[in-house]
Amino acid sequence: MKILILGGFLGSGKTSVLLQLAQYLVQQSSGSSQTRVAIIENEIGQIGIDDKVLRGNGYEVREIFSGCVCCSLNSDLISGIQEIKSTVDPDWLIIEATGVAFPDKIAESLFTNLGLAARVVTIVDASRWQRIRIPLANLIEGQLNDAELILINKTDLVADLELMAVEADLRNLNSDAVIYQISGIKPMDEGLLKEIQHG
C-alpha cells in the first residue's frame, strides 16, 4: 500500500488534484486487476463537504474518521488505516489533510505509530501566496516541510512574473522538492501524474 499525503492551505486545490489523481491511478490499471485507491478525507470539524464532493463523483467514502489528524494521528485514524489495510488492502491510500494541517507531522506519526512510509505532496495557491504568506507564515512555511513535490496551483489566475516570484520563494523554503506549476481545474500533465505515481 503506497501512501500519499496531500497537504496545502485551505482552498489551495487539494480535492481538485485528488480527483484527477485518483482517476488517473485507476485508469492505469493493467490487465484484469484494477488498481484500488482508498481515500481518507480529513476535515476540520464534523461536517464534511469534500466527502460529499467525492461521493458525488461516484466514489465510495466511508466516514470512519472523526477528530483531527492535523497534529497527531488519533486512535480512530490509526485503527481506520489498519482496517483499510486489512479489508480493502488498496494499492494506494491517499490522505487529504485539512488546510491547516502540517503534512510532515502526519507522515511522521504514520511512521512512528504504524511503521508506514508516506510521501508528501504540498499544493500552493499561487493566487493567494503573496496575501497569506506573511500573516500565516508559520502555517504556510510548515506545510512545505518534507514535501517531495510542490504543486503551484491556480496558475491560470496569475501572471508569469508573479509565478516566478512564488517559485523563487518556494525554492528558498524547500530546496529539495521538485516544483511543478499546474492548474487543478484543467487536465494535469501526464508526466506529472507519472511522477506522483512512481515517485
Added chain:
Amino acid sequence: MAENRIKIRKSTQLSKRKDYQIETTLHQGAVAIAGETVFTGKPFNPLQTIIQEEFAAISRWIVASGGIVGHLKSFLSAAEQQVMISSTGEQVTCRTSPSALFSQGKRSEGIQISIALIVFNIPQMDLEERLIDIFDRLNQEESEESQ
C-alpha cells in the same frame, strides 16, 4: 426591554443552531463553522444563487473586518444535480455536475445543503450568526408549489 430582546434572540439562535446542525471547531487559529440541512419543495437554482451572494458578501465582510478568508464552501445536492460552491476571497466559483445518485438510480428527497466557513481572525459568534443568516434566507425562499 432591550435585555428581553437579547434573551429571546439568544434562545432562538440556540434552537436554530440545532435546526441547522451548526458545529464550531477551533484549530490552528482558524474558526471553522459548518451546518447542514435538507429543504424539500424548494427550487434548486435560487438556493444556489443565495449561497453565491452570501459567500461574496461574507468574503467582503471578513476582509473589511481585518480577517482572512480560509475557505467558504458549500455542497448542494438534489436528485438530478449537484453543485459545489467555493470562495477563497475574491471570487465565488461554482462547479456543477450531474448527480451520481441519479446515475446510480438512487432517489434523494429534497435538496441537501452543507455549508462550511473556515476563517481566521473573526469572532466565532459573529461568524456563527452569519451562517445562521444564510440558512434563514434559504429557509425563506418560497417553495415551488406556492410560486
